[in-house]
Amino acid sequence: MSIAARPRLPSLAELLSVILPLAAAIAMGYFLVSGLPRGEDARYSRARDDIRALRSLLLFSPKVPDTQAGLQYFVDSGQIPFLPQDPWGRAYQYRNPGTAYSYEIFSLGPDGVESKDDVIAWNLYGGR
DSSP: OOOOOOOOOOOHHHHHHHHHHHHHHHHHHHHHHHOOOOHHHHHHHHHHHHHHHHHHHHHHOSSOOOTTTTTHHHHHTTSSSOOOBOTTSSBOEEESSOSSSSOEEEEOTTTTSSSTTOEETTBTTTOO
């Protein structure tokens, strides 16, 4: 009596080889229809994406650095190779404790000072 062979499940690499091109095609179709953000809209969009990525480092890090260690902690600990600059050519800001939440990651926006045009982790679309 022989044991019937089980059907082979696809590997992660095989799944990704199907899913990633499909996701790219969907995204390209969306951008072809809606257009890519331009000018300041593109800068704000990139700042929001960068802040989301930096915030994810904090969420999955075994240690949340204080203000003095700052975001440089993630470079020094080898979690990321470098810190990105915001789209306006300045360093992203970090405070722990923050003024409104336990920590804050933010870009000072186009004017370079804390104001309503900032992109801040706890209110990515509304500024301060």
